[in-house]
Amino acid sequence: MENSRPISPDSLRFKFRLFVRSRLALVGLLFLLFVFVLAALGPALSPYDPLAIDFSVKLDPPSRTHLFGTDNFGRDLMSRIFSGAHHTVMAALISVLIGLFIGTPLGVLSGYLGKKTDLILMRIMDVLLAFPPLLLAMAIVSGLGPSLSNASIAIGVSYVPHFARMARSRAIHVRSMEYVEAAVALGAPRIRILVSHVLPNCLTPIIVQATVYAGYGILWVAGLSFIGLGARIPTPEWGLMIAEGRQYIVSGEWWVTIFPGVFVMLGVTGFTLIGDGLREVLNPKLRVH
Numbered sequence: 142m143e144n145s146r147p148i149s150p151d152s153l154r155f156k157f158r159l160f161v162r163s164r165l166a167l168v169g170l171l172f173l174l175f176v177f178v179l180a181a182l183g184p185a186l187s188p189y190d191p192l193a194i195d196f197s198v199k200l201d202p203p204s205r206t207h208l209f210g211t212d213n214f215g216r217d218l219m220s221r222i223f224s225g226a227h228h229t230v231m232a233a234l235i236s237v238l239i240g241l242f243i244g245t246p247l248g249v250l251s252g253y254l255g256k257k258t259d260l261i262l263m264r265i266m267d268v269l270l271a272f273p274p275l276l277l278a279m280a281i282v283s284g285l286g287p288s289l290s291n292a293s294i295a296i297g298v299s300y301v302p303h304f305a306r307m308a309r310s311r312a313i314h315v316r317s318m319e320y321v322e323a324a325v326a327l328g329a330p331r332i333r334i335l336v337s338h339v340l341p342n343c344l345t346p347i348i349v350q351a352t353v354y355a356g357y358g359i360l361w362v363a364g365l366s367f368i369g370l371g372a373r374i375p376t377p378e379w380g381l382m383i384a385e386g387r388q389y390i391v392s393g394e395w396w397v398t399i400f401p402g403v404f405v406m407l408g409v410t411g412f413t414l415i416g417d418g419l420r421e422v423l424n425p426k427l428r429v430h
Contacts, residue, residue, distance in 0.1 A: 169414025179226035233358030240300025248308025356412030
């Protein structure tokens with residue numbers, strides 16, 4: 142019988158085994174796969190036209206014909222939810238990418254260069270952090286004009302200081318490591334040190350943060366649409382659908398708001414559980430042996 146070699150804790154195989162060992166992370170992965178399939182194939186999977194109006198079936202409860210029921214215009218809720226996945230999920234991912242690709246370089250530069258660069262950049266970040274993220278996003282959307290794309294930009298801008306702070310703290314730690322000091326002693330260009338040594342070693346907590354913030358992004362995109370600052374009528378977006386149906390909860394037509402709310406919950410929960418799983422995999426201090 143052949144002796145099996147021990148798997149290195151730094152190998153991808155070990156990290157994958159550690160990830161799949163977490164039941165909550167697997168549940169989150171299943172939620173995300175379902176949501177991403179809807180985001181990619183939603184219109185093709187929709188049994189009806191999500192914009193088709195039919196007042197003869199207005200506010201019909203869930204049935205075999207309309208599994209999720211219909212809304213106040215007689216539109217099939219399942220079709221609108223499936224088609225709306227693309228709008229909500231893409232807007233959330235774009236907002237995270239904006240925060241990630243702007244905040245991370247600024248934070249790495251601030252933490253590695255220090256002195257005046259750090260002082261100026263962090264004071265700007267402090268000003269942005271002084272506002273609650275959702276309030277800052279609302280202010281930006283109000284200035285740019287209500288739309289789903291502007292909502293993505295606004296949420297992304299509100300993420301920038303959070304990614305910058307995280308990257309800065311990691312860069313300050315990494316710049317004192319021996320391999321960085323050796324590269325400086327050998328005369329390596331500063332930009333090469335930043336790109337090859339500092340930035341890659343700052344990515345672990347940032348990846349986890351990006352995953353969790355993607356979940357927040359779904360919630361905030363839906364929230365901005367709910368208050369009229371995101372998607373515009375008749376776009377099938379989850380937050381807008383909840384806003385359109387909230388007045389019917391009192392009269393008993395619960396399905397108009399409950400089903401879009403459930404899909405918002407699935408997206409947020411999926412990203413959050415994946416983030417927790419990645420945190421355990423990428424941070425050896427959190428691993429339970």
